[in-house]
Amino acid sequence: MADSLLAPPQHGCKEYSKLERRICTCEDLSSRFRVTSRRFTQQYSQIYAVRLMATRPVLERAAKKKWGDDIFIQKLMDVKTGLRCCVLGTLFKAMPLQPSILKEISEEQGLNPLPAQARLTSDEDCLILEDESQRIALTGVIPVSKSVTGAVIALVGQELSSGRFEVEDYTYCGIPPQDIISLDSCLQQGEDRFVLLVSGLGVGRSSRDPLPLQLLIDTVSGQLGGPFVQEMCSKIVRVIVAGNALSEETKVDKKERGSKLLTRKVDAISCEAVKELDELLTQLASCVPVDVMPGANDPANYLLPQQPFSSCMFPETAQYSTMHLATNPFHSVIGGVSFLGTSGQSISDIYQFSNTENRLDILEHTLVCNHLAPTAPDTLGCVPYFKEDPFVIKNCPNVFYAGNQPLFQSRFVIGDEGQQTLLILIPDFCKTSTCVLVNLRTLECQPMSFGSELTGIEEECLQVKIDGAETMDKS
Known part of the structure; x- marks a missing residue:
C-alpha cells in the first residue's frame, strides 16, 4: 500500500509543471509624500495659495479651451459690477452642520458630543470663491451640494449689485497630461502580469472571520486553487495593501481606557494585532513583493500624507527584501504602468461633505480637480x-x-488629449472578502472573492471566485 502511494503517477496522468513567480520592474515615486521637516508653526492658509499657484496655469488653459482665447480673466479685486469675466480661485463651502469646536464650547447645549452623521450637507450650504486678493459669494448654476471646500475652479459670470458673483458656467482643471507608457519587455510581448490590490484586512477585529484572509494568502502563494487559479496567481508580480491592515478596535483598549496604539506603560491590544499582521505579511512577502500603506485605523500619523510604518513593528517580515513600507498616498510605476492611490480617507471625507452618491464619481472628480485630497486641511x-x-x-x-470602500467599482476614463486611466474602488476586505486584480498589459481589472459555505453537516467547501470563474477545494 505504501509503495503504491509513493509510486510515480501512472501512465496517462497529467504531469504538473512547476510554476515560477513572474517579476516586473517597480519604481517608488512617492518621495514628495515623505515629510522631512516636522515643524508645525506655520499657518494652513499658505497651502491654499500654493495650491492655486500650482494649478493656475492649467486652469487658465482649461478656461480658454472651453470659452475661447478671448475670455477676460481677472482677479477678484478687479471684478467690475455687471461686466462679464472669468475668475479663478479656490472654493469654500460654508456648512452650518459642519462640526466646529468653537461652536461646541460657546453654546451650552453643544457641550455634549453630537451624534455622528453620514452626510453633513443641508439646504443652507453656500459657496464662496477665494483667490490671493479677496473672497466673493457665489450664486447661479454652480452645484452647491456636489461641491467641496478646497477645489480649484474657473468661473464665468458677472458680479451683481448685491455683491455676489452670478455663475454662468464653470470648469475644473481637467484630467492632467499623461506620460507615454514604456512597458516592460514581457508585457510588450503579450504576456500578462497582475497587481493585486487589497485594503481593510482588519486584523485584530473581534468578529473577524480569519478564513477569507488566509485563503487569499494561500491562493497568492500558490498553496490553494486549481491549475487555472495557480497559473494566474503565479503572474501576480506585486501586492499593494491600501491601508487599514488593523481593525478600528485596536485604537483603544476596552479594558484599559486611554490605552492607545502601542503605548509603553500599557499593553494595548494593537500589540497582539501587529504581531498577527507580521505573521500574515511574512507569508505574503516570502513569495511576492508587498507594498503596505498605512490607513485611518493603523498605528501611523493622523495627518496626511501618512508616513510608512516603522520596520520594527514587523520584525519577521522586515527580513525580506520584498517587503516595502509605503506612504499614503502612494505613487509607483510597476512594469511601466503608473499607479497612484490613497487608503480612502479623502474619498470618504468628500462623500460626507457632499451629496454625491457614487464614490467612483468622487474619485474621478479628484482626478479632474488635479488634487488627491481637496478637502484637506x-x-x-x-x-x-x-x-x-x-x-x-x-x-x-x-x-x-x-x-x-464599501464595494468594488471600476471605470475607464479617457481624457481630451487621449489620457487613459483606470479608476478603482478597492473594497474593505474584512467586510466583503474581495480584492482586485489589475492586468498590467491590458489595464483591465477584476474582483477576486474568497469565502466558504457549508454544503453538508460535516463538509466544508472553500471557494475562490475570480470574475465569474470559480475554483473549489474540499477540506
Whole structure:
C-alpha cells in the first residue's frame, strides 16, 4: 500500500509543471509624500495659495479651451459690477452642520458630543470663491451640494449689485497630461502580469472571520486553487495593501481606557494585532513583493500624507527584501504602468461633505480637480505645507485607486488629449472578502472573492471566485 502511494503517477496522468513567480520592474515615486521637516508653526492658509499657484496655469488653459482665447480673466479685486469675466480661485463651502469646536464650547447645549452623521450637507450650504486678493459669494448654476471646500475652479459670470458673483458656467482643471507608457519587455510581448490590490484586512477585529484572509494568502502563494487559479496567481508580480491592515478596535483598549496604539506603560491590544499582521505579511512577502500603506485605523500619523510604518513593528517580515513600507498616498510605476492611490480617507471625507452618491464619481472628480485630497486641511487633516502642495496631481496615472470602500467599482476614463486611466474602488476586505486584480498589459481589472459555505453537516467547501470563474477545494 505504501509503495503504491509513493509510486510515480501512472501512465496517462497529467504531469504538473512547476510554476515560477513572474517579476516586473517597480519604481517608488512617492518621495514628495515623505515629510522631512516636522515643524508645525506655520499657518494652513499658505497651502491654499500654493495650491492655486500650482494649478493656475492649467486652469487658465482649461478656461480658454472651453470659452475661447478671448475670455477676460481677472482677479477678484478687479471684478467690475455687471461686466462679464472669468475668475479663478479656490472654493469654500460654508456648512452650518459642519462640526466646529468653537461652536461646541460657546453654546451650552453643544457641550455634549453630537451624534455622528453620514452626510453633513443641508439646504443652507453656500459657496464662496477665494483667490490671493479677496473672497466673493457665489450664486447661479454652480452645484452647491456636489461641491467641496478646497477645489480649484474657473468661473464665468458677472458680479451683481448685491455683491455676489452670478455663475454662468464653470470648469475644473481637467484630467492632467499623461506620460507615454514604456512597458516592460514581457508585457510588450503579450504576456500578462497582475497587481493585486487589497485594503481593510482588519486584523485584530473581534468578529473577524480569519478564513477569507488566509485563503487569499494561500491562493497568492500558490498553496490553494486549481491549475487555472495557480497559473494566474503565479503572474501576480506585486501586492499593494491600501491601508487599514488593523481593525478600528485596536485604537483603544476596552479594558484599559486611554490605552492607545502601542503605548509603553500599557499593553494595548494593537500589540497582539501587529504581531498577527507580521505573521500574515511574512507569508505574503516570502513569495511576492508587498507594498503596505498605512490607513485611518493603523498605528501611523493622523495627518496626511501618512508616513510608512516603522520596520520594527514587523520584525519577521522586515527580513525580506520584498517587503516595502509605503506612504499614503502612494505613487509607483510597476512594469511601466503608473499607479497612484490613497487608503480612502479623502474619498470618504468628500462623500460626507457632499451629496454625491457614487464614490467612483468622487474619485474621478479628484482626478479632474488635479488634487488627491481637496478637502484637506479644512475637514481632512494634513501637514501644514507652505512651499508646495504634494497632493497636486501633475501627471495623470494609468491606475488611480482608493482603498477601504464599501464595494468594488471600476471605470475607464479617457481624457481630451487621449489620457487613459483606470479608476478603482478597492473594497474593505474584512467586510466583503474581495480584492482586485489589475492586468498590467491590458489595464483591465477584476474582483477576486474568497469565502466558504457549508454544503453538508460535516463538509466544508472553500471557494475562490475570480470574475465569474470559480475554483473549489474540499477540506
